[in-house]
Amino acid sequence: MPVTDVIKDLDSRTLTITADFAAPLERVWQVYADPRQLEKVWGPPGYPATVVEHELTPGGAMTYYMTSPEGEKYYGRWDVTEVSEPRGFRFDDAFTDDTFTANPEMPVSQNSYAFAEHDGGTRATYVTTYATAEALQQVLEMGMEEGAREAIAQIDVLLAQQ
């Protein structure tokens, strides 16, 4: 598995994941720069993502939806705040309605993705922060109900290894 480190900061409700990919920096950047690649990796299995707008520039937006096996759609948007091609970008991730207008009742997470050359490949560092514990819980309610079973199965495996 390429995941090399996971840090959970409970006080700041921040998850930091480090992963090493056996590919050049530019190749990892392409996964995010190309909407067709991004949608292949974003949604959990069975919940394919469709990227609608894709503007990976400061002030730009990336809008997407995920479709459940029952055909229900979950909409969201990234508002890009900072871009440093190919070394990373920052954005706010929000739930939206079907016109991609952010839902003010739903939490927004702040995200920072950074990529660096490492050991002949690329080290990616993904940082996601939620404002409150309730926000974190809401996100799990909305976006992850579907993926939860799979995630729990994976976590069970991890716990079993400890």
Added chain:
Amino acid sequence: MAEDDEDRADALFHALADRTRRDIVRRVLAGEHSVSALAAKYDMSFAAVQKHVAVLEKAGLLSKRRQGREQLASGDVDAVRSVASMLTELEGVWRGRIARIDALIAADHPTQPLPSHPDGPRKD
């Protein structure tokens, strides 16, 4: 000790694997609720909601106290522990995502090794 951790993890994941129970956790994390007030929120019997509350209590996700005839539930028990469990759930999502990125990148060159480093063989 390890056995205890496993048991606790089982109880935690079982508790969070249900939509109603996750919703109850969200409400009681935001503030204390009576079990009857919680029951009024769902299209199910008081006894059914009480059972969900009991599962959450057993998993350590909420605590109950009695005030007169009311049972009050709050998520104070170790709010930190539930944050940890939520971050652990997110970690699972991320591991899935990263495995997909890895597979996508690997599909670029199904039979060829990575191109050699332009500066020659690595010495480290």
